[in-house]
Amino acid sequence: MTNPEGLSARYxxxxxxxxxxxxxxxxxxxxFTSTPEPRTIGSFARGRQLxxxxxxxxxxxxTSSDAQIWSLGARDxxxxxxxxxxxxxxxxxxxxxxxxxxxxxxxxWLWISQYGAGRGPGWTPDLTGRRLIRWINHAxxxxxxxxxxxxxxxxxxxxxxxxxxSRRWHKAGxxxxxxxxxxxxxxxxxxxxxxxxxxxxxxxxxxxxCKLQVDPDGxxxxxxxxxxxxxxxxxxxxxxxxxxxxQAPSEAHLGAIERIAPTLRTLRHADGGLARFHGGGRxxxxxxxxxxxxxxxxxxxxDGLSMxxxxxxxxxxxxxxxxxxxxVKEASINGHASTLAFELTSGxxxxxxxxxxxxxxxxxxxxxxxxxxxxSTLCLDGYSSARLGEAGQGGRRQEQLVDAPTDxxxxxxxxxxxxxxxxxxxxxxxxxxxTHARTLELTFDGRGMVGEDLLVALDAPAKRTFDKAMDATSxxxxxxRLRFHLHPEVDAAVDMGGAAVSLALKSGELWxxxxxxxxxxxxxPSVFLEKKPIKAARDKTDRSIWGRNGxxxxxxxxxxxxxxxxxxxxxxxxx
Numbered sequence: 001m002t003n004p005e006g007l008s009a010r011y012x013x014x015x016x017x018x019x020x021x022x023x024x025x026x027x028x029x030x031x032f033t034s035t036p037e038p039r040t041i042g043s044f045a046r047g048r049q050l051x052x053x054x055x056x057x058x059x060x061x062x063t064s065s066d067a068q069i070w071s072l073g074a075r076d077x078x079x080x081x082x083x084x085x086x087x088x089x090x091x092x093x094x095x096x097x098x099x100x101x102x103x104x105x106x107x108x109w110l111w112i113s114q115y116g117a118g119r120g121p122g123w124t125p126d127l128t129g130r131r132l133i134r135w136i137n138h139a140x141x142x143x144x145x146x147x148x149x150x151x152x153x154x155x156x157x158x159x160x161x162x163x164x165x166s167r168r169w170h171k172a173g174x175x176x177x178x179x180x181x182x183x184x185x186x187x188x189x190x191x192x193x194x195x196x197x198x199x200x201x202x203x204x205x206x207x208x209x210c211k212l213q214v215d216p217d218g219x220x221x222x223x224x225x226x227x228x229x230x231x232x233x234x235x236x237x238x239x240x241x242x243x244x245x246x247q248a249p250s251e252a253h254l255g256a257i258e259r260i261a262p263t264l265r266t267l268r269h270a271d272g273g274l275a276r277f278h279g280g281g282r283x284x285x286x287x288x289x290x291x292x293x294x295x296x297x298x299x300x301x302x303d304g305l306s307m308x309x310x311x312x313x314x315x316x317x318x319x320x321x322x323x324x325x326x327x328v329k330e331a332s333i334n335g336h337a338s339t340l341a342f343e344l345t346s347g348x349x350x351x352x353x354x355x356x357x358x359x360x361x362x363x364x365x366x367x368x369x370x371x372x373x374x375x376s377t378l379c380l381d382g383y384s385s386a387r388l389g390e391a392g393q394g395g396r397r398q399e400q401l402v403d404a405p406t407d408x409x410x411x412x413x414x415x416x417x418x419x420x421x422x423x424x425x426x427x428x429x430x431x432x433x434x435t436h437a438r439t440l441e442l443t444f445d446g447r448g449m450v451g452e453d454l455l456v457a458l459d460a461p462a463k464r465t466f467d468k469a470m471d472a473t474s475x476x477x478x479x480x481r482l483r484f485h486l487h488p489e490v491d492a493a494v495d496m497g498g499a500a501v502s503l504a505l506k507s508g509e510l511w512x513x514x515x516x517x518x519x520x521x522x523x524x525p526s527v528f529l530e531k532k533p534i535k536a537a538r539d540k541t542d543r544s545i546w547g548r549n550g551x552x553x554x555x556x557x558x559x560x561x562x563x564x565x566x567x568x569x570x571x572x573x574x575x
Contacts, residue, residue: 031155031192031193032136032139032191032192032193033190033191033192033193033196034190034191034244034245035136035139035140035191037240037244038093038137038138039137039237039240039290039294040087040090040133040134040137041090041094041284041285041286041287041290042089042090042091042092042093042094043090043091043094043284043285044091044094044095046088046091047091047092047093047094047095047100048095050069050088050091050092050103051092051095051099051100051103052065053065053066053067055067055069055072057078057079057082057083057088058076058078058079058081058082058360059078059360059361060079060360068106068107068110069083069088069107070083070107070110070111070114078359078360080121080122081127083122084111084115084120084121084122084127084131085122085127085130085131085134086108086130086131086134086135087130087134089104089108089134089135089138090134090137090138092104093137093138093141096141101141101142101144101145104138104141104142105142105146108135108142108154109150109153109154112153112154112157116153116156116157116160118160118164123164124172125165125168125169125171125172125177125178125180125181126172126173126176126177126178126180126181127180128161128164128165128168128181128184129165129169129172129180129181129182129183129184129185130180130184131161131184132158132161132162132165132184132185132187132188133180133183133184133187133237135154135158136158136187136188136191139154142154155192158188158192159192159194159195161184161188162185162188162189162192162195162198165181165184165185165188165198166185166198166201166202168181169181169182169185169202169205170205174209174212174213174330175213175220175221175222175227175231175331176227176230176231178209179206179209179213179230179231179234179235180234182202182205182206182209183206183234183235183237183238185198185202186198186199186202186203186206186238186241186242187237187238187241189202190241190242190245190247191241199247203242203250203253206238206253207250207252207253208252210235210252210253210255210256211252211256213231214231214256214259214260215259216259217259217263217305217306217307218259218260218261218262218263218264218306218307219263219306219307219308220307221327221331222278222279222327222331222332222334222335223277223278223307223308223309223324223326223327223331223335224277224278224279224280224334225264225267225274225275225276225277225278225280225283225307225309226274226276226279226280226281226282226283227279227280228260228263228264228267228280228307229264229274229283229287229288229291231260232257232260232261232264232291232295233287233290233291235253235256235257235260236257236291236294236295237294238253239253239254239257240294257295257297258295258297258299261292261295261297261299262297262299262300262306263306263307264288264291264292265292265300266300266306266307266309266311266320267306267307267309267311267320268288268318269282269318269320269343269345269350270313270316270317270318270345270346270347270348271345271347271348271349271350272288272289272348273288273345273350274288275309275320275343276343276353276354276356276357277309277322277336277338277341277354278322278326278327278334278335278336278338279334279335279336279357279359280357281356281357281530282530304412305323305324305410308322308323308324308325309321309322309323309324310323310410310412310421310423312419312421312440312442313419313442313446314418314419314442314443314444314445314446315444315445315446315447316346316347316446317344317345317346317347317442317446317447317449318344318345319342319343319344319421319440319442319449320342320343321340321341321342321421321423321438321440322338322339322340322341322342322375323339323340323408323410323421323423324339324408324410325339325404325405325406325407325408325425326338326339326386326401326404326405327401328400328401328404329400330400332400332401332404333399333400334357334359334370335370335386335400335401336354336357336369336370336371336374336375337370337371337372337375337384337385337386337387337401337404337427338354338372338375338377338385339377339385339386339404339405339408339425339427340377340378340385340408340423340424340425340436340438341354341372341375341376341377342376342377342440343376344449346446346505346507346509346511347507347509348507349487349489349490349505349506349507349509350487350489351486351487351490351503351505351511352376352484352485352486352487353376353485353486353487353528354374354375354376354485355368355369355374355375355485355526355527355528355529356369356374356528356529356530357369357529358370358529360529361529365529367388367399369529370384370388370401371384372384372385372386373481373483374485374527375483375485376483376484376485377436377438377482377483378436378438378453378455378480378481378482378483379480379481379482379483380428380431380432380434380436380455380478380479380480381431381432381469381478381479381480382479383428383431383432384427385404385405385425385427385428385436386401386402386403386404386405386427387401387402387403387404388400388401388402389401389402403427403430404427405425405426405427406426407424407425407426408423408424408425408426409423409424410422410423411423415441417443417444418441418442418443418444418448419441419442419444420439420440420441421438421439421440421441422437422438422439423437423438424436424437424438428455429462429465430465431465431469432465432466432469432478433457433461433462433463433464433465433466433467433468433469434455434456434457434462434466434478435455435456435457435458435462436453436454436455437453437454437455437456438451438452438453438454439451439452439453453482455480482519484513485526485528486503486526487528488528489505489506490503490504490505491503491504491505492504492523493523494521494522494523495512498521498522499514499515499521500512500513500514500521501513501521501523
């Protein structure tokens with residue numbers, strides 16, 4: 001794993017700054033040869049909040065009506081990256097009035113004054129690529145009413161950042177960071193006078209990344225659905241910019257777009273949001289629709305797995321389950337121990353969810369969000385199905401997943417009255433000798449779901465490991481919990497003397513969770529890690545259904561006529 005404070009990482013950051021300073025002395029561009037049509041989508045509400053002095057970045061809200069954005073200070077790496085990546089410029093542009101333009105102009109030219117000479121934390125290839133895309137997209141918005149000296153400074157900074165990218169893009173991390181760096185370089189090369197020589201090498205490198213990072217089924221190594229959307233969006237933006245400049249995207253470029261689009265449709269819930277797995281969220285509002293429309297690709301994935309996820313969809317209901325081993329090595333730095341967990345959405349209402357990524361809320365929440373108890377699946381004896389590797393020394397922890405499931409057999413079939421998913425994983429074999437098997441069945445009308453979870457010792461070595469685990473508890477059994485995390489807008493109540501849980505959605509639908517067996521059923525507070533962490537009080541709706549038993553007998557859990565689910569342990573620690 002990469003140590004963020006190791007010698008190699010420090011040397012890379014030092015060389016970024018060296019090349020940033022050298023780029024600042026280069027001959028600048030003086031004009032645009034063409035300006036791509038703005039494609040980045042901002043939030044009008046966030047733009048109004050920025051104008052009012054409410055700064056929400058990386059889950060942290062700072063309120064100051066007279067502050068400018070560069071006086072906020074560095075809260076942490078995520079906060080700093082959001083500032084210097086300039087995605088917030090999309091939000092101001094979406095407002096588009098005089099006040100929004102004045103803020104945007106003040107903050108852009110102040111960045112040029114403070115950081116444009118190669119100083120500060122924003123000089124990394126991925127952030128520079130992200131920043132260039134926004135500056136070029138919103139150039140007309142930014143340059144309106146500016147004096148010639150300010151325009152010259154703007155063009156000079158654009159050219160310097162382009163030259164920096166041409167020298168340092170190859171040092172961006174594999175995957176999304178490198179796609180961001182190369183897209184920014186291509187954008188600038190197409191748009192800026194005197195920068196066209198950088199386009200061909202960048203396109204060649206982009207083709208290589210498309211072949212290396214986008215597999216034949218349209219997935220990426222991290223298995224992060226939101227990251228896949230971001231890669232897809234960058235590729236469609238680049239293809240459109242090339243077309244506007246009279247150039248045709250390569251076969252490798254277009255092939256990656258064609259492979260990714262059907263996969264994203266599979267990973268999309270009935271409400272239009274993405275499944276929240278392996279560090280990804282539901283995606284920016286409108287981003288997926290816009291990207292799919294831009295791609296002009298209407299293909300859908302054939303039945304089976306897409307990027308390791310299984311989808312059951314009927315009527316107004318969608319179920320998406322993590323049905324493959326988690327990402328490995330460097331790709332697992334943001335990976336979760338979520339094998340066989342699922343999410344369920346009914347119409348426009350998410351019902352069963354995973355807690356989500358806690359990366360924006362500090363290291364403790366980040367670790368908690370990666371643990372198995374933060375997902376809608378079975379957790380055995382407090383253990384996660386995959387563990388976190390040793391943390392790096394100093395700086396932000398970059399823990400990879402280790403001891404993860406390696407064997408995840410899956411079968412998709414048709415049941416008598418619906419669709420069936422069957423899967424298993426060996427994540428608990430080494431510790432307890434037990435294989436977790438899960439069956440999910442969704443009726444053809446989407447109004448009912450039935451599930452069964454089993455824990456079984458499959459062979460003689462596994463049975464010996466299980467016997468040792470039972471001996472360690474004096475034959476009192478191995479505790480397990482089945483958690484089903486509920487979306488905060490689901491109103492849950494225990495009914496029928498503890499034999500069922502009623503789940504009321506804001507759409508007016510009522511789902512009923514019922515079970516077979518002798519397990520204990522209950523509701524506990526849970527969390528939903530999205531824009532801000534939400535911890536529910538016991539009289540609120542953000543709950544989770546859990547079932548537990550002190551032994552490993554295979555009691556089935558049945559999700560009845562309209563099933564509902566929930567979770568517990570608001571801040572689980574992975575083991």
